[in-house]
Every structure is written in structure tokens, then in C-alpha cells.
Amino acid sequence: MKRPLLPADCAAVDAVTVAARWLLGGRFIQMGLEKALHPVLFLKLLEQYHMTQSSLALNGIAIVLPWFEIFCGLLVVAGIAVRGAALLLAGLLAVFTAVVLHRALAIQAAGAIPFCAVRFDCGCGGGAEFICAKLRENAAMFLLAAWLLAGRGRALCVRYNWTARGAAQARDAKP
Amino acid sequence: MSDNPAQAGARGGGGGLGKLLMEALWVAAAGVAFALLVNQISPRGLRLGRDYSEAQPDALSGESLEDRLKAQGLHLIKRPEVEQLFRDPRRQRNAILFIDARDEDAYQKGHIPGACEFFPYYPEKYVAAARPLCDFADQIVVYCAGGECEDSQAAAIYLRDTTGVPGEKLFVYGGGMSEWEAAGLPVESGERNSGAIREGGK
Secondary structure, eight states: OOOOSSOTTHHHHHHHHHHHHHHHHHHHHHHHHHHHHSHHHHHHHHHTTOOOSOHHHHHHHHHHHHHHHHHHHHHHHHTBSHHHHHHHHHHHHHHHHHHHHHHHHHHHHHHTOOGGGOEEEOSSSSSEEEHHHHHHHHHHHHHHHHHHHTTOOOTTOSBSSSSHHHHHHHHHTOO | OOOOHHHHHHHTSTTHHHHHHHHHHHHHHHHHHHHHHHHHHOTTOOOTTOOOTTOOTTTTSOOOHHHHHHHTTOEEEOHHHHHHHHHSGGGTTTSEEEEEOSOHHHHHHOBSTTOEEOOTTSHHHHHHHHHHHHHHOSEEEEEOSSTTOOHHHHHHHHHHHTSOOOGGGEEEESSHHHHHHHTTOOEEOSSTTOOOEEGGGO
């Protein structure tokens, strides 16, 4: 009989990766819901980033982003198109982190306060937060997304690959 | 239901990146379609072409301003007390401070005389000027346009949580500028303490 490529205790690794997947997906669902339940507040918080002067573009972002986060979060939790969703979440996290950091530096300079004492509502969905805690959280979530991108978190997946061909390949590849 | 990550890694090379990008593209397209659809059917959904600049963030929640403030640990103040504070001589010594939480245009057109500008969505622009005044003041009245206005609430929360102004000092004037002007009280235009004061908001 062919030996599995990973040792038998990989069940524990599976459990950890599934927990990581649920944690990442669950956090995005939670953050998306916070925004979706208070869309005008989210829109006003978005304005503070001076991304665009066009209210149409701003409204578009405020409409799409919360539900997009929820959608990707649900896919990751359910285990559907996990790597594609993880890639998008990693991209979102990279952009969010950059803009939040930029804004925190502006607030720090204006208020002449230590960087980690900067606390503001970044519109991320958790109310006012200390910037260092926020950056740490984003970094942890980015690492989880990168881990999923590397092919981890395949246990308890409804459909790990999105396309039918991908699903068939995944079946064929099983030992 | 699952397969081996090591095998997945082995499959990941070569065409793996293209497949991953294609999958991400499909997920992105489906995610955008999902978002537009849910927003369309949601009673809280935003309308793409509408200008929300004057809208109040929680106008759809059905909760009163007083309840929302209470939940945030803030105090609501009514016009008689606001007028009393405005006429209090301590205001001239900056021991009583008024904070205008509306945007710059609205502030320049007319604000409560002596009020300091602090639009909470651009705090970095105003915090340097507002902070020493807040530190010095014993009582701070924050207001915005009026009605169910939430910008004053956002400003008060920012001042308390980020700049460390004690919450006991902060009072949110719910009636705001519209009530103040409607009551025929003095309004100052231009910069703070510009002296360009008109009575009764005329």
C-alpha cells in the first residue's frame, strides 16, 4: 500500500488549518456585517481617506466592499474556491493595511502622540481601535491568507477548487 | 472532501498560478455581483447616485439620539442649557468651549461664535488646534447640523477616545446649528473669533 505523503498525525494539522480558515473567514464576515449594517457610517468613514472626490465611486466602494468581504469570508469558511478567495482577502488586507497605516501616520504627526497611542475608527468594522493592535491583527490575517494560498486548509471543504475541472483534478490526485 | 496539502503544493507549480488567478477572478466577479444584488434588496442598501453627505449614519436604526449617546457614554444637552453656557462669562476665558463638527464650508458660512472647528472625518486637520483648547476647557459642547446629526457624536467620541478628553466634559448639543439659528441666536461667519457676528442668523 502506498504511504501517505504526510504522517498520520496530519489530522491535527488539518484541524488547525480548518480552524485558521474559519477564523479568517469568520473575521471577514463579522467585519463585513458591521459595515453592511451601518452603510452610511461606513461611507462617511471612507470619505476620510480622500480616495476620490466622486460620490459615485465612493458609493460604489461602500456598496460593494462590505458584501464582498462577507462573500469571500463565506467561501473561505465553507471551503469553496479557497485559494482564490484567500488571494482576494490577502489583496484586500494589503490595501487596507497600507491606507490605515498612512492615515495613522498623519494623525500621529498632527497630534504629536506616540504611534501606538493613535486610536481611530478606520472603518474596518470594529469601531475605534489602537493602530498597533490593528496592524498586528492585519498581519496575522495576512499570514493566514498566505497559508491558505499555499494549499493548506483543505479539510472539510465543500469544493476546494471553483472550477469543475479543478475539482476533478483534486479527486484524481487523491491517493 | 479533502486532499493532501503536500500534493496540492506539488500541483501548485507551472499552470497553478494561472488557475489560481482565474479562480480569484471568478470569485471577484461573483463577489461583486453578490454585493450589488444584496445591496439592491437590502432595506439598508445605498443608492449609487445619491449624495449621502448630509445623511446621518444611523438614521435607519430607529434609535433616538439620546439613546445612542447614552450607549456611547455621552451626554445630550438641550438648547436652554447650551444658551446658558454660551452666555456664561467662563466661555470668554475658554473654560467653556464650543466645537463645530460640521464640514469646513458649513463652518465658514456660520457657526456659534467662538466655536472651534473639528470635522471628525478629517481629525488630522483639526486636532492640533482643538486639542489644547479641549485640555483647557472644563465643559465642551459639541454640535453639528442638528436633528439626528451624528457628526457631533463622532467628534465627541474621537476627542474622548483618541485625544483623551474626559467624557464628563463632553456634551452633545442635539439641536445643533439649525436649532441655534432658528432661535435667532448669534452666528459668527469665517474663522474662529473673526468678530463677523450676525444676530439671529440673518
